Amino acid sequence: MSLGAYVGRRLLHLVPIALGVTILCFFLIHLVPGDPARTILGNQATDQRVALLRHQWGLDRPLPVQYGKFMGRVVHGDLGTSLFYGVSAGRLVLQRLPVTLWLIGFGALLSVLIAVPLAVIAATHRDRLPDHVVRAVPLVGLGFPPFWVGIVLLLVFGLHLGRGFPVGGYGNGFTGHLHSMFLPALTVAFGISPILVRSLRASLLEVLESDYVVTARSKGLPERRVLGRHALRNAVISTVSVLGVNIGYLVGGTLVIEQVYALPGVGQLMINSINQRDFPIVQGVTLVFSVMVVLVYLLTDVAHALLDPRVRFE
Amino acid sequence: MSRPLLRVEGLRVEFNLARGVLRAVDGASFDVQPGEALGIVGESGSGKTMALRALVGLLPRTARIASGTVEIDGVDVTAAGEDERRELRGRTVAMIFQEPKTALNPVMRVGEQIAETPLVRLGLSRRAARTRALDLMRLVGIPDPTRRVEAYPHELSGGMRQRVMIAIALSADPKLILCDEPTTALDVTIQDQILKLLGALQRDLGVSLVFVSHDLAVIAQTCTKVAVMYAGQVVETGTVDAVFREPRHPYTLGLLRSVPDFDMVREHLSSIPGSPPDLASPPAGCRFHPRCPFVQDDCRGAPIPLIELGGVRATRCLYHERCAEDVRREPVIAGA
Amino acid sequence: MAVAAEVVAEAQLVEHRRGFRRRWYRTPSFVAGVSILGMIVLAAAAAPLITQHNPTDQDLLHTLAGPSSSHWLGTDDLGRDVWSRLVYGARTDLRVAFLAVLFPFAIGTLLGLLSGYYGRWIDVLTNWLVNVVVAFPFYVLIIALVFALGPGTRSIYIAITLVGWVSYARIIRGEVLVAKRRDYVLAAKAGGLSDARILFRHLLPNVVTQAIVFAMSDIVLDILAIVTLGYLGLGVQPPTPDWGRMIADGQTFLTTHWELSTIPGVAIVITALGLSLLADGLADLLRPE
Secondary structure: OOHHHHHHHHHHHHHHHHHHHHHHHHHHHHHOOOOHHHHHHOOOOOHHHHHHHHHHOOOOOOHHHHHHHHHHHHHOOOOOEOOOOOOEHHHHHHHHHHHHHHHHHHHHHHHHHHHHHHHHHHHHOOOOHHHHHHHHHHHHHOOOOHHHHHHHHHHHHHHHOOOOOOOOOOOOHHHHHHHHOHHHHHHHHHHHHHHHHHHHHHHHHHHHOOHHHHHHHHOOOOHHHHHHHHHHHHHHHHHHHHHHHOHHHHHHHHHHHHHHHOOOOHHHHHHHHHHOOOHHHHHHHHHHHHHHHHHHHHHHHHHHHHHOOOHHHO | OOOOOEEEEEEEEEEEEOOEEEEEEEEEEEEEOOOOEEEEEOOOOOOHHHHHHHHOOOOOOOEEEEEEEEEEOOEEOOOOOHHHHHHHEOOOEEEEOOOHHHHOOOOOOHHHHHHHHHHHOOOOOHHHHHHHHHHHHHHOOOOOHHHHOOOOHHHOOHHHHHHHHHHHHHOOOOOEEEEEOOOOOOOHHHHHHHHHHHHHHHHHHOOEEEEEEOOHHHHHHHOOEEEEEEOOEEEEEEEHHHHHHOOOOHHHHHHHHOOOOOOOOOOOOOOOOOOOOOOOOOOOOOOOHHHOOOOOHHHOOOOOOOEEOOOOOEEOOOOHHHHHHHHHHOOOOOOO | OHHHHHHHHHHHHHHHOOOOOOOHHHOHHHHHHHHHHHHHHHHHHOHHHHOOOOOOOOOOOOOOOOOOOOOOOOEOOOOOEHHHHHHHHHHHHHHHHHHHHHHHHHHHHHHHHHHHHHOHHHHHHHHHHHHHHHOOOHHHHHHHHHHHHOOOHHHHHHHHHHHHHHHHHHHHHHHHHHHOOOHHHHHHHHOOOOHHHHHHHHHHHHHHHHHHHHHHHHHHHHHHHHHHHHHOOOOOOOOOOOHHHHHHHHHOOOOOOOHHHHHHHHHHHHHHHHHHHHHHHHHHHHOOO
């Protein structure tokens, strides 16, 4: 099967999931207790305004019609109009997306840079001290609330240790972003690395016991080459899948972390909109985030197919 | 006799398990002369594979060589450091494994895998290593090598994969190739092709072989000398001709009598009663005694040493004469 | 006939049921986890006995005070006793987390059992639902749900249930797929036992251990979600003390009183560690050899 056909088939698998995602996002409004329009606008709003909003959002129509209208808007990229800013919610999200994508990408990169060496050290020192230490990482690390890690890093690196890093903002230009996003990205990495370390260590141990690693050793290759060319290359395949599966956790973490570091990203937009009871934005951001995750799943499948030649032949 | 290429003396391999020490190999001794092919035969679990792996320091993580000496091409492997052992691997000693499907790296092109030893160990250029890979693929009879060099292992058949393994083993001109049941995972017709190929390579290149198998027919076809292993011990050695014609150990006799497709005259097939012992607590005395038809009281006492029978023949049976008598009554091989 | 089959199946069941293979006290992570968690639960339960102040009482004359014999960990910006708030916060957050894990556990286990055992449309439907929920980032969906439902503990339970059941369904479904081909299930089927009896008497006890082990680490995730919601002002509502809210309140005074935000965080980390150790030890104990 060619890579194109493979991607096509994976895309087809994602269609029902994407459909379900829109249904769930649509139903968010109907989870609002009582009269959604009244609850969202608050008690001070006039009955007239409430009725207008109810009509605007089509809440007075039957559910299937409402969903049809919602879908019609969504496929055209229309996420509704912000109640607070009065402009297109989609535009607001799009404006802030680069910051969030930066944070996710930088965070994922840092997490790999942290996880790979740790897992290699653990796997090559199995059941000895370095391994025990590394095995404690996920045990301890998973219990750190991402926002609190952000606050502590801010406290240590931003306020005390020479104030080396900005305590908020996005910075200008590539190096500016790199500099001011370092602490937020490190916080993101802190959340996801434990999971990566655990799975990469496990798959490395499995690979190191495999027959083809014995073959590589029987060639008399230096241990470094056995590890780098034969073991790691195979272990990374399953780790890419683990990173893909956990991308949701990573993406969700950015939401709170943006809040801690005052980064003008999509997550901060969502939190601000929650405080302003700006429903269309919250709904839109939720949809955008989940579409992002679905796309990452697709990307993971493609990466998997590129890394593992066996996949496309199944 | 010239200096042997491989000399193994009193080799012991132990596994440390939760329930105690398991002696997978317990005092194995054999040697291989340059250009010779030695067969090691035994049931699964008899320690033959572990003995083979121990020779080049490729034991599993939980196993270790407890005692004994292994000398390859004049180098004492057991006394040597890991660097010296690594130096031997690939260039002096190469290995071929039972399951080519798992023994080849699934995400590396086969050409890359064949060219790796020449590239890293012989210091060839990328180009020269690739040319060498193509030459080797031709040598082991892989058709259309310029196309197959780009293939991944899963794109090849089992027989082709094993040919790739053989090409890898040959890639740095080793003096000795250790074969661990190289045909067990293959179809019968392919088995024969691979055995013929190994035989031809041994003849033409003058490389020595150690051939581990549970299949007596395979050993008979490829080897000149044989060591029979049972429960971690070598119980009988000799030339293939002598051992198969006139076994001097009841275990060998039992093995020969239980082979159905050996060309022989025989009234009935018999199998050895019972099963091999637990290696964590082997029986005292002769390890075969619970299953032996000729067992006597003194078989149950002290461990039985290898008894020299002249030449390269030896047996670990006190009553080996009885085997000889039994074979005289009912030969195991046609025309004997 | 059916009775005989039942007896046979029951006998085989005993063999297959996974029990503790090792003594629990020989598993260090289990012992450590139980000790840490036990101490925290004990402190939370005995909160009125080990604190001198009401956690919500304000003392505006003694705000942001350092540790003293009266206020062991000092006071916050409203003069409330930090130690009291910490201990009562443990009460709130642990109770909510333990309760929150029950609903997804029950619903996920049931759906996993049904989809694994019957397959067909119920399996297709469950899988689709699982995939849809998994497509949402955990925190995003929880926050969106709690926002829609309105802040407070009731919303937390609903949100965690809607999001959390998928993991249990996945685990149980996988276990059932393996277990239903085992002899004891086949024997029970051949004996003509009802599906309900096979499901709940024979399958459930065998597959549920994996879900229990997961529940331990799931509580960690739930605690993090609860304090995150608290931090964002969407969780447990004031004046009830909550660790997340304490961290948020303290953040304003980070430059001068860094301990206000750090102390509750350390409490969260230690609680989570206890639970992780417990989960780890439990997995060790229940692992078939």
